[in-house]
Amino acid sequence: MKLVVQVKLLPTPGQASALEATLRACNRASTYASQVAFAKDLKDRNGLQKEVYADLKATFGLSAQPVVRAVKKVVDAYVALKAGLRAGNLGPSTSKRYRRAISTPVVFRPEAAQPFDDRCLSWQYDARTVSIWTVDGRMKGVRFTCSPDQLKTLVTYRKGESDLVQRGGKWYLIATCNIPDPEVYNPVDWIGVDRGVKNLATTSDGTNYQGRGLGRYRRWQAGKRAELQQKKTRSATRRLAHRAEKERRHATHVNHRISKEIVSVAQRTGRGIAVEELDGIRERVRLRREQRGTLSAWPFHQLGQHLAYKAKKAGVPFLEVDARHTSQRCPRCGHTERANRSDRDHFRCRRCGLAGPADVVAGVNVRNRARSAWVLVTAPAPSP
Structure with a gap:
C-alpha cells in the first residue's frame, strides 16, 4: 500500500527565499507548458516535452530534470481533469464549471506543490537534512523534523517522488512510501x-x-x-x-x-x-x-x-x-x-x-x- 509521510522543513531565511523562488518558477513554467498543451492539443508526455523543453530551460531558468517534472505535472493535471469530467465531478456537460474547464487551459497557482524525484532531491536521514535543487543551484543541508516513526518509515520504505509544499508560510516535504500489505487475518467476528x-x-x-x-x-x-x-x-x-x-x-x-x-x-x-x-x-x-x-x-x-x-x-x-x-x-x-x-x-x-x-x-x-x-x-x- 502507498502511504505518504509529511515532514516539516526548517530552512534558514536565505534557504526559504530560494525555495519560494523555485516553487514560483516551476509553477510559472508548468502554466506555460499547460497553455502550449491546450493550444496544440499535446496531452502526451513525450510530445509536450519535445515542444516546450527548450523554452522552459531558457525562459524560466529550470535545469533538465525539473523541466521533465514540470511537464509530467501538466500531463497528470490533464489526466486528472479528464477523469473528473468523466466522473461528473464538474457537473453535466451543460454546466458553467464543465464548459469553463474544457475551454481554458489548466493554471497552476504560484504556491502549488512541486514534485521532485531522486535526481532533484536527496535525503540524509542520519543528519535529518535534505539536498534539493533550486533556481539558485543545489542547496544542501536543509534541515527537516519528523517523529521517530515517520523517520523509520522514510528510511525503510520511501520510494519515488516527494512534493515540496508551502502552507501558511511553512515548508513541507510529502514523501511517498510503498509499504508491503500485511496479511489480513480471518476475523472471529x-x-x-x-x-x-x-x-x-x-x-x-x-x-x-x-x-x-x-x-x-x-x-x-x-x-x-x-x-x-x-x-x-x-x-x-x-x-x-x-x-x-x-x-x-x-x-x-x-x-x-x-x-x-x-x-x-x-x-x-x-x-x-x-x-x-x-x-x-x-x-x-x-x-x-x-x-x-x-x-x-x-x-x-x-x-x-x-x-x-x-x-x-x-x-x-x-x-x-x-x-x-x-x-x-x-x-x-x-x-x-x-x-x-x-x-x-x-x-x-x-x-x-x-x-x-x-x-x-x-x-x-x-x-x-x-x-x-x-x-x-x-x-x-x-x-x-
Missing part, C-alpha cells in the same frame, strides 16, 4: 460502525463517538465566517481562508482519533470492521434547507477512508455493506418498518418489542450483514 451527524460513529459494541463537540465548533466557525464576510476586505478574505483550513484540520484530527481507536479495538480482539456504503448519500436523501449545509460539509467519507487505510495497514479485515434500512430493521426478528424508529435516538421493533439506541441497532445490523458478506467472500469457488 465483526465490529459494525454506523456513521452519522449527531453521533459521528457508533459501534455494535455500544461505543459512541458524539459529534456534539465538532458540531458546536463548526457552528462557532460559521458565525465567525459570517462576521468576516460582511467586512469585504482583503484582510478578512485572508482570515477566512485561514479559518477554513483550521476547521478542516480539526475535523481531520477528530476522524483520525476515532478511526485509530476503532482499528485498535478490532486488532486487539481479532475482529474485522464493517461500515455502511454511503456513496451518493447526499443525492439520495431529502433535507430541509437548514440541514443541507450540515450534511454537505460533514466528513462521512473521510472517516470511512481513515478506517479503510488504517485497517489495511494493521491487517484488519474491512468491509462496506449495503446501507439500506440499517436503522429500520430489527436485528432479532428481521422486521423492517420506518415506524420502528420513532425518533432519531430510539429504536423499538413493532413486532417483537426489541428496543435500544437507534445508532447501536444500526451498528448491529451492519455487523450482521458483514458476517453474511464475509461467508460469501471466503467461500471456496464451486468445482467445474
Whole structure:
C-alpha cells in the first residue's frame, strides 16, 4: 500500500527565499507548458516535452530534470481533469464549471506543490537534512523534523517522488512510501460502525463517538465566517481562508482519533470492521434547507477512508455493506418498518418489542450483514 509521510522543513531565511523562488518558477513554467498543451492539443508526455523543453530551460531558468517534472505535472493535471469530467465531478456537460474547464487551459497557482524525484532531491536521514535543487543551484543541508516513526518509515520504505509544499508560510516535504500489505487475518467476528451527524460513529459494541463537540465548533466557525464576510476586505478574505483550513484540520484530527481507536479495538480482539456504503448519500436523501449545509460539509467519507487505510495497514479485515434500512430493521426478528424508529435516538421493533439506541441497532445490523458478506467472500469457488 502507498502511504505518504509529511515532514516539516526548517530552512534558514536565505534557504526559504530560494525555495519560494523555485516553487514560483516551476509553477510559472508548468502554466506555460499547460497553455502550449491546450493550444496544440499535446496531452502526451513525450510530445509536450519535445515542444516546450527548450523554452522552459531558457525562459524560466529550470535545469533538465525539473523541466521533465514540470511537464509530467501538466500531463497528470490533464489526466486528472479528464477523469473528473468523466466522473461528473464538474457537473453535466451543460454546466458553467464543465464548459469553463474544457475551454481554458489548466493554471497552476504560484504556491502549488512541486514534485521532485531522486535526481532533484536527496535525503540524509542520519543528519535529518535534505539536498534539493533550486533556481539558485543545489542547496544542501536543509534541515527537516519528523517523529521517530515517520523517520523509520522514510528510511525503510520511501520510494519515488516527494512534493515540496508551502502552507501558511511553512515548508513541507510529502514523501511517498510503498509499504508491503500485511496479511489480513480471518476475523472471529465483526465490529459494525454506523456513521452519522449527531453521533459521528457508533459501534455494535455500544461505543459512541458524539459529534456534539465538532458540531458546536463548526457552528462557532460559521458565525465567525459570517462576521468576516460582511467586512469585504482583503484582510478578512485572508482570515477566512485561514479559518477554513483550521476547521478542516480539526475535523481531520477528530476522524483520525476515532478511526485509530476503532482499528485498535478490532486488532486487539481479532475482529474485522464493517461500515455502511454511503456513496451518493447526499443525492439520495431529502433535507430541509437548514440541514443541507450540515450534511454537505460533514466528513462521512473521510472517516470511512481513515478506517479503510488504517485497517489495511494493521491487517484488519474491512468491509462496506449495503446501507439500506440499517436503522429500520430489527436485528432479532428481521422486521423492517420506518415506524420502528420513532425518533432519531430510539429504536423499538413493532413486532417483537426489541428496543435500544437507534445508532447501536444500526451498528448491529451492519455487523450482521458483514458476517453474511464475509461467508460469501471466503467461500471456496464451486468445482467445474
